[in-house]
Amino acid sequence: MNIKEKDSLYVANTYGRFDVEIVKGKGSLLYDDEGKEYIDMCTGIAVNTLGVADEGWINAVTAQLSKVQHVSNLYYSAPQAELAELLCKRTEMKKVFFGNSGAEANECAIKVARKYAAEKKGADCNIIITLVNSFHGRTITTLAATGQEVFHKDFLPLTEGFKHAVANDIESVKALVAEGNVAAVMVEPVQGEGGVLPLTKEFCAGLAAIAAENDILLIADEVQTGNGRTGALYGYMKLGFAPDIVSTAKGLAGGLPMGACLMNEKTAGVLTAGSHGSTFGGNPIAAAGALYVINSLTDELLADVNKKSEYIFRTLEGKPGIKSVSGMGLMIGIETEKDAGEVIAACIEKGVIPLKAKNKVRLLPALNIPMELLEKAVAVILEAAV
Numbered sequence: 001m002n003i004k005e006k007d008s009l010y011v012a013n014t015y016g017r018f019d020v021e022i023v024k025g026k027g028s029l030l031y032d033d034e035g036k037e038y039i040d041m042c043t044g045i046a047v048n049t050l051g052v053a054d055e056g057w058i059n060a061v062t063a064q065l066s067k068v069q070h071v072s073n074l075y076y077s078a079p080q081a082e083l084a085e086l087l088c089k090r091t092e093m094k095k096v097f098f099g100n101s102g103a104e105a106n107e108c109a110i111k112v113a114r115k116y117a118a119e120k121k122g123a124d125c126n127i128i129i130t131l132v133n134s135f136h137g138r139t140i141t142t143l144a145a146t147g148q149e150v151f152h153k154d155f156l157p158l159t160e161g162f163k164h165a166v167a168n169d170i171e172s173v174k175a176l177v178a179e180g181n182v183a184a185v186m187v188e189p190v191q192g193e194g195g196v197l198p199l200t201k202e203f204c205a206g207l208a209a210i211a212a213e214n215d216i217l218l219i220a221d222e223v224q225t226g227n228g229r230t231g232a233l234y235g236y237m238k239l240g241f242a243p244d245i246v247s248t249a250k251g252l253a254g255g256l257p258m259g260a261c262l263m264n265e266k267t268a269g270v271l272t273a274g275s276h277g278s279t280f281g282g283n284p285i286a287a288a289g290a291l292y293v294i295n296s297l298t299d300e301l302l303a304d305v306n307k308k309s310e311y312i313f314r315t316l317e318g319k320p321g322i323k324s325v326s327g328m329g330l331m332i333g334i335e336t337e338k339d340a341g342e343v344i345a346a347c348i349e350k351g352v353i354p355l356k357a358k359n360k361v362r363l364l365p366a367l368n369i370p371m372e373l374l375e376k377a378v379a380v381i382l383e384a385a386v
């Protein structure tokens with residue numbers, strides 16, 4: 001049996017895999033089992049922030065690996081404390097809880113919101129508003145938060161207490177708030193899985209006003225938009241609002257499993273000893289990787305992300321076969337005249353690996369992708385789209 005056959009036989013059938021086996025890579029180049037080279041416009045879904053096998057990142061991770069690979073959260077460990085400090089200093093948030101995935105970061109955000117509201121406004125105040133077409137994870141609670149029926153069916157009943165408003169429609173939020181008992185509103189600055197759809201600044205300002213008026217918490221799900229992806233450290237910074245809770249994961253540790261839930265002045269005191277926990281959360285290897293990633297996200301690198309983003313928009317918009325381009329930073333959705341799946345298949349054939357989001361071709365390249373490779377990849381996408 002070859003690897004593809006073995007995988008089909010033994011791995012749970014939860015993914016529709018492309019017919020490619022990736023065996024190694026360097027930077028923004030990937031290689032399959034037959035030695036074919038690809039430009040990586042996916043980075044494992046916005047995970048490999050600095051590309052594959054970045055030297056500085058490898059050094060940071062392996063240095064920690066040779067000291068100790070795991071420490072129980074019942075003891076102190078430097079990488080976790082250093083990372084929490086760094087995240088707080090760069091966001092003006094006050095405390096961080098570490099988990100291992102986006103769903104887990106959102107579970108923490110939801111627990112914090114519920115506990116805050118229960119203590120301040122009473123146990124009935126437990127409604128969390130999320131948006132139609134959102135994606136917040138695959139656990140039973142984060143599925144309930146996810147505003148897409150297709151993910152719900154077959155898993156009912158889900159966790160109670162979620163209502164869905166419409167993105168960029170502030171009246172739909174107001175209507176749900178008027179129904180009462182709203183603890184929090186949770187939004188993705190750019191809906192990723194939903195089709196790379198950014199929120200507007202006006203909508204975010206509206207959310208902030210409603211939140212302030214009603215003592216409702218604002219949660220930014222920055223699992224995909226976080227860690228430099230949008231051209232700011234976190235997407236909310238670009239949209240100009242100040243969340244009370246920020247969840248992040250995907251690109252945080254540059255390829256190692258790590259999630260984080262950041263809490264501001266208002267919410268930092270909500271979690272107390274025993275109210276939440278995670279065995280692997282804040283693992284020193286992942287934390288060492290994340291320290292390296294966050295320290296690499298300098299103003300220069302972020303400016304570069306924005307320049308590259310402008311290049312992609314400029315080069316694709318209005319071209320034959322391209323209906324529209326959406327997104328922020330290096331999180332881009334391309335609506336093509338042809339079926340997106342067909343365009344993606346043609347790209348892979350020509351040595352470029354993008355991914356899909358709804359009916360769009362989605363690009364999530366490494367933030368440090370060399371301009372020359374980006375130009376090549378965009379040219380291939382243009383070719384594939386006609």
Ligand SMILES: *Cc1c(COP(=O)(O)O)cnc(C)c1O
Binds near residue numbers: 135188193222223249
């Ligand atoms: C991917 C994603 C999640 C889920 O993250 P996992 O690490 O797969 O649990 C949650 N929210 C958003 C916005 C995501 O893009």
